[in-house]
Amino acid sequence: MLNWSSQFGICCFLDNNNYASIYHQNEAILAADALDSLSCQAGNAFSSLLQYHQTHKDWLFGHLAYDLKNETFPGLSSHNKDGIGFPDLFFFRPRIILLLSTYEVRIGGWEMDENAARDIFAQCAAMSPHDLQHTQKGTIQSPLDKQQYIDAVKGLQDHIHRGDCYEVNFCRENFIEDIILDPLSLFQRLNSVSPSPFAAYYRTNDLYMACSSPERFMQKHGEVVISQPIKGTIRRADDPVADEERRIELQQNKKERAENVMVVDLVRNDLSHTATRGSVEVTELFGIYSFAQVHHMISTVKAIPAPGVPFTKVISQAYPMGSMTGAPKLSVLQLIEQYERSRRGLFSGALGYITPDGDFDFNVVIRSMLYNAARKYLSFTTGSAITYYADPVKEWEECLLKAEAMKKILEG
Secondary structure, three states: OHHHHOOOOEEEEEEOOOOOOOOOOOOEEEEEEEEEEEEEOOOOHHHHHHHHHHHHOOOEEEEEOHHHHHHHOOOOOOOOEOOOOOOOEEEEEEEEEEEEOOOOEEEEEOOOOHHHHHHHHHHHHHOOOOOOOOOOOOOOEOOOOHHHHHHHHHHHHHHHHHOOOOEEEEEEEEEEEOOOOOHHHHHHHHHHHOOOOEEEEEEEOOEEEEEEEOOEEEEEEOOEEEEEOEEEEEEOOOOHHHHHHHHHHHHHOHHHHHHHHHHHHHHHHHHHOOEOOOOOEEEEEEEEEEOOOEEEEEEEEEEOEOOOOOHHHHHHOOOOOHHHOEEOHHHHHHHHHHHOOEOOOOOOOEEEEEOOOOOEEEEOOOOEEEEEOOOOEEEEEEEEEEOOOOOHHHHHHHHHHHOHHHHHHHHO
């Protein structure tokens, strides 16, 4: 499927890598070849998306960039460097969609009949494995070195001490300039080293993303909306006994539990603005889930949107997601702009799809590599939650841990 899609200038491949979850709808989804698209910057992006969906009543695939904060919180702005250049919002209507489940693949699309679907299936089945191309090595740079990062964390803790915020997600970009690579090979290597339930390969002409995200931002299925924020991370151990001890250590860690509760409260508040009264509930708190390199603490918050509320309103009221901002949201969005040195763009945004009925499913764009082929610029960003009791050195080490899989691919 993925190899076949590489012929198209616009495509989106979503893969859950066989992670078991009651919320998964498909094992993998491929949308390819845009009939038309919507691209816009913050200002009237969500209303434009709603109109685009109402006009076509079709499947839409695309992204919401972090800097839509400037629309959901009027008065904010983004002035830091952006080496990639994804628009704040981009969605396309695919000509072809493939939905892969355990025992079948469903193929549909614009003017698709059975013969055309069988032909696409045959083409996919006949594809040879993608010839992984060598990634040109380059020097990984960052606008924040270790000492600058630690100083920034201490500055944010001063704001917390003064009561400006309780918790802030602070991020650091890594980038390589003048690099030529094959984005599909990059994704396949990343997905092999770090398979995740919200993995994605995304292309809009010269802009690419290889994503191994473990986190769901929000899903609407029927009358129910869920959000599954992650707060809490610990490195896995090779020995099974030691690995189980790590799980227990994370589950009992007071700092991680406090961070998780903060973001759960923030999500509950975000969802309450569009929910039927009394419908917001936490269905799982402090769940521990295992991934290739780390264990994560994940909670699930559920709500039922009030009748007549547009799906875009449900999304925008919770955007940007609390796990990538902090609390209170407006204050930390201002601090993030002040202390970070790169514009986040698609990083810590969301990628996913919207169905003809207005259901949707979006991930959180983390553990991702972004590439602008025209500029030959590669970027990947990692971060962590800063609280008053956070150890700046340990937060630095957490950023390095989260970047490990991506650096492993680039450095060998």
